[in-house]
Amino acid sequence: MSIIVDEGTKLAVSGLTGREGSFHGLRNKAYGTDLVAGVTPGKGGQDVEGTPVFDTIKEAVTEAGANTSMIFVPARFAAPAIDEAIESGVETVIAITEGIPVLDMLSTYWKAKEAGVRLIGPNCPGVLSPGKANVGIIPAQFFDPGPIGVVSKSGTLTYQIGNELKQAGTGNSSIVGIGGDPIVGSDFIDILKLYEADPDTELIVMVGEIGGDAEERAAEFIAAEVSKPVVAYIAGFTAPPGKQMGHAGAIISGSSGTAQAKKDALEAKGVRVGESPTETAAIAAEMLRSL
Amino acid sequence: MDLLEYQGKQLFAKHGLAVPSGEVADTVDDAVAAAEKIGYPCAIKAQVLIGGRGKAGGIKIAQNAEEAREYADAILGMDIVGPHGEGPFRVDQVWIEGGSEIAEEYYASVILDRGEKKLLAMVSAKGGMDIEAVAAEDPDALVKRHIDPSGFDAAAARAIVADASLAEDALDEAAEALVKLAEVAREEDATLIEVNPLIVTAGREVVALDSKVTIDGNSLFRHQDLAEIADTVDDPQEQMAEEKGLTYVKLDGNVGILANGAGLCMSTLDVVAQAGGAPANFLDAGGGSKAEAIVNALEVIKSDAKVSAILFNIFGGITRCDEIANGIVTASKQIDLGMPLVVRLDGTNSEEGLKILAEANLPNLHQEKTMLDAARRVVELAGSAA
Numbered sequence: 001m002s003i004i005v006d007e008g009t010k011l012a013v014s015g016l017t018g019r020e021g022s023f024h025g026l027r028n029k030a031y032g033t034d035l036v037a038g039v040t041p042g043k044g045g046q047d048v049e050g051t052p053v054f055d056t057i058k059e060a061v062t063e064a065g066a067n068t069s070m071i072f073v074p075a076r077f078a079a080p081a082i083d084e085a086i087e088s089g090v091e092t093v094i095a096i097t098e099g100i101p102v103l104d105m106l107s108t109y110w111k112a113k114e115a116g117v118r119l120i121g122p123n124c125p126g127v128l129s130p131g132k133a134n135v136g137i138i139p140a141q142f143f144d145p146g147p148i149g150v151v152s153k154s155g156t157l158t159y160q161i162g163n164e165l166k167q168a169g170t171g172n173s174s175i176v177g178i179g180g181d182p183i184v185g186s187d188f189i190d191i192l193k194l195y196e197a198d199p200d201t202e203l204i205v206m207v208g209e210i211g212g213d214a215e216e217r218a219a220e221f222i223a224a225e226v227s228k229p230v231v232a233y234i235a236g237f238t239a240p241p242g243k244q245m246g247h248a249g250a251i252i253s254g255s256s257g258t259a260q261a262k263k264d265a266l267e268a269k270g271v272r273v274g275e276s277p278t279e280t281a282a283i284a285a286e287m288l289r290s291l
Numbered sequence: 292m293d294l295l296e297y298q299g300k301q302l303f304a305k306h307g308l309a310v311p312s313g314e315v316a317d318t319v320d321d322a323v324a325a326a327e328k329i330g331y332p333c334a335i336k337a338q339v340l341i342g343g344r345g346k347a348g349g350i351k352i353a354q355n356a357e358e359a360r361e362y363a364d365a366i367l368g369m370d371i372v373g374p375h376g377e378g379p380f381r382v383d384q385v386w387i388e389g390g391s392e393i394a395e396e397y398y399a400s401v402i403l404d405r406g407e408k409k410l411l412a413m414v415s416a417k418g419g420m421d422i423e424a425v426a427a428e429d430p431d432a433l434v435k436r437h438i439d440p441s442g443f444d445a446a447a448a449r450a451i452v453a454d455a456s457l458a459e460d461a462l463d464e465a466a467e468a469l470v471k472l473a474e475v476a477r478e479e480d481a482t483l484i485e486v487n488p489l490i491v492t493a494g495r496e497v498v499a500l501d502s503k504v505t506i507d508g509n510s511l512f513r514h515q516d517l518a519e520i521a522d523t524v525d526d527p528q529e530q531m532a533e534e535k536g537l538t539y540v541k542l543d544g545n546v547g548i549l550a551n552g553a554g555l556c557m558s559t560l561d562v563v564a565q566a567g568g569a570p571a572n573f574l575d576a577g578g579g580s581k582a583e584a585i586v587n588a589l590e591v592i593k594s595d596a597k598v599s600a601i602l603f604n605i606f607g608g609i610t611r612c613d614e615i616a617n618g619i620v621t622a623s624k625q626i627d628l629g630m631p632l633v634v635r636l637d638g639t640n641s642e643e644g645l646k647i648l649a650e651a652n653l654p655n656l657h658q659e660k661t662m663l664d665a666a667r668r669v670v671e672l673a674g675s676a677a
Contacts, residue, residue: 076512101510102403103480109408110440139608139639154554159638160606160662180553182405182482209554212405235557238564239573241375242293242340243540246553246575248509249405253483254423255375259561276562278663 002129002174003149003194003201004092004120005033005068009133012037012060012090014081015072016048024072024096024137025051031134037064057088068092070126070135075099078122082108086117094135095121095185102248105183112185119185123247125155125177138175146171148284149195151188152207153180153214153247157235157277161205164281170288173201180209180247188218196226202291203229205284206271208262210236211249215262223269229287232266232273233280234259292506292521295338297386299502302479303486308471309498313388322363323356325387331355332390335362339380341373342503349382352390359387374421391500395458396488397465398422401438401472403482410438410476412448412469414455418488443473464497465489479517480510528572528595535587537574544569546673547592547601549585551576551610559604562662568670571598576605581614582621589626600673602665603634612636612644620651631672633657635665 011028015021016038026049029035037060038048044055052064060066069085071078071093078097085093086108093112100122112119120127126136131145137155142163150172152158158175165171176191178184188206195201204226208215215234222230237259239245241252252258263273272287274280294302300310314325315338326333337349344350349371351362363385370379396419404411415433417425426433434455439447449466457465472484483505490500511518532539538553542560546568550556553575560570572595576588592601605615615636623632632655636644648658657672659665 075509099509101480101513102482102507103477103510106403106408106410107440137609141639142608152554154552154557156550156552156606156608157554157558159608160555160558163606163638182403183408207554209557214406217406233558235554235561238542238560238570239557240540240542241373241377243573244508245540245557245573246538248507250553250557275565276663277558278661 001198001200002132003191003198004118004127004174004176005133005135006129007132009135010034010036010065010067011070011135012039012057012064012066012068013070013072014039014057014085016040016051017043017046017053018072021072022048025070028134028136031140033133033135036060036066057085057090061089066090068094068135071095071097071122073097079104079108082119082122083111086112086115086119090117092118092120093185094126095119096124096126096136098123100181102182105181109183109185120176121179121184123181124179124184125158127174127176129174130172136177138177142166143175144171147173147200147202147288148205149173149198149201150175150205150207151191151195152177153209154207154235157207160277161207161233161281164278165284168281168285170285173198180249182212182249187214189221192218192221192226196228201228203231203284203288205280206230206232208232208234209247209250210239210245210259211251211257213257216265219265219269219271222271229291230271231280231284231287232271233277234262234273292508292517293340294502294504294506294520295340295384296336296502297338298520299504300499302475302504303471303499303502306471306475306478308468309496311388311391311498311500313386315384315386316363317367317384319360319363319367322367322385322387323359326353326359327356329387329389333359334388334390335359335366336386336388337366337369337371337382338384338386339371339382341371341377341380343374344371347371391490391498392493393490394493394495395461395491397457397490398487399469399472399489400483400485401476402484404437407437409440410473412436412438412451412473414451414457414469416456422487438473443470445470458491460495461491461497468497468499479514480507481505482507528591531594532574532591535591537588537591538577539591540573541595542570542572544571545597545599546669547571547595547598548604549574549576549588549592549601550604551606555604555606559602559662559666562666563602563670566666566670568666568673571595582618582625585618585622586625589622589628593628598630600631600633600669601628602669603632604662604665605636605638607636607638607641611639612641613647616644616647620647620653623653623656628655631655631657633659633665633669633672635659635662
């Protein structure tokens with residue numbers, strides 16, 4: 001098994017006719033993901049290299065059987081596109097788009113919750129289940145199938161750690177990029193829950209960064225609900241307060257949201273925290289051997 | 292994006308929340324002229340993006356033109372350091388406003404609660420002081436309530452201000468002020484609005500005497516007026532980076548840093564610090580592999596006179612390392628760095644990339660295989676921070 005995406009994923013890509021959407025959508029298809037539809041209002045009836053395009057996500061669901069929606073729509077139009085996906089009947093919405101106004105996401109978040117739809121992102125690299133399906137922009141070549149579940153706020157940092165895990169001879173059940181925005185559809189806890197229940201996941205690597213308190217909340221949850229070993233990495237120890245470090249959510253507000261506070265919270269609950277991506281991968285590989 | 296006090300107050304006024312009238316000035320003469328117009332007593336307030344201005348001597352009450360001149364002269368050009376060591380922030384502007392007769396000082400704020408995914412209203416009868424200290428000492432003195440996503444009306448606001456034990460005769464007006472703060476949050480895309488103090492005047496009018504407002508940078512496409520404020524960045528490197536469309540944050544050290552991806556870039560800063568170095572900046576090159584993007588990034592980093600060596604940390608995913616290597620080679624022909632450049636290329640096509648760099652045989656370019664080795668090398672080459 002794996003989580004969120006797998007052989008059963010039937011993917012509809014909103015924005016498939018755009019440059020980024022077609023590049024990544026077709027890459028996902030080449031990986032083996034079952035790409036069933038593209039969605040662009042006004043372009044229904046066209047196709048992108050054989051994949052039919054519909055005007056609405058709902059049509060992609062009823063006509064092509066889509067169960068997963070990926071959003072590659074420009075930021076100012078993205079929240080309505082996510083809302084449309086939430087109401088379309090898909091089970092999962094993965095929003096890649098960066099730069100969506102946070103208050104738009106606030107209402108979209110609750111729409112997804114009320115509809116019981118799993119929302120990943122926005123501002124995330126997507127989800128990869130090695131050997132099964134790839135939905136998003138994660139470069140699959142750094143990840144082999146294996147027993148480690150990864151959940152991360154950052155893209156390239158995850159590729160770095162994944163590559164080191166691969167060199168250590170291990171691999172991943174799934175890699176989930178939850179995104180670097182202040183409000184994301186799924187937090188660490190939502191994904192930790194899925195990995196805890198996934199029989200193929202033996203160990204979890206969690207990659208956090210400054211801003212908010214998702215890591216602190218995850219630490220409490222791990223202590224109470226997660227039986228599998230968790231290794232963490234936190235980026236941003238040298239980040240100054242009040243400065244946004246690339247990701248919209250990566251900001252220390254006053255004295256809250258620091259890397260040190262997150263590390264302390266995790267270690268207080270017995271979670272090992274690596275000093276660098278390299279050390280984090282090494283700890284994970286070592287712990288896996290001793291399981 | 293944070294607003295200065297007076298910019299926040301202008302936003303409040305736009306939404307019908309009472310604020311003292313005033314004028315902004317960037318010279319002593321203009322400040323005195325504004326004070327003369329407004330009358331005495333008047334407040335002369337340093338306009339910087341940090342709290343603790345009063346303690347730092349950045350807020351004074353002038354009783355006459357002489358004092359206005361004296362205080363404006365002292366405050367303009369002053370450097371203010373924040374309570375958590377932020378800054379220093381140079382005072383380029385002062386805000387002059389009429390003195391208020393304060394009967395009560397309260398605290399009110401509306402912030403985005405990231406954990407609960409809701410707007411959170413906070414009100415306290417103990418305003419005018421550090422609210423974190425108030426909350427730590429007497430948690431019950433700070434009333435916190437989430438704002439119902441479906442709506443926030445005067446009745447809901449009144450329940451909050453009543454729970455905070457504000458003066459009975461000020462409850463209706465305070466509730467109205469809170470509703471307006473929530474409206475500012477929603478309509479102006481503010482993720483933080485703090486009014487400390489929210490005062491009741493001797494005439495029992497509720498007035499916002501201060502403002503701290505953070506606007507969501509992602510929303511600026513729908514706020515023309517706020518987008519114009521965002522264009523005025525003080526720091527020369529940050530200004531240059533913004534013009535070139537780069538994500539850059541200036542730090543204090545001497546090791547210039549360029550990495551791809553926000554997380555990897557933050558991690559690179561940390562690893563450099565662990566190796567004993569002091570990062571000069573955060574710069575996320577994103578997916579930019581073209582020579583032009585690399586030249587732009589190097590120009591911004593280099594324009595910081597403190598920088599004595601640069602680390603280029605790339606993990607190629609979709610971006611291919613051979614393209615990046617070609618970009619570095621082309622860039623090195625267009626720009627004379629005059630300092631060591633340490634390059635670490637890993638990920639997609641890294642072998643080809645490393646070969647391209649080796650063949651180009653660029654002077655002062657050092658290759659390292661791992662992030663940790665690259666960090667150690669650049670720290671060694673940068674020498675001690677001035």
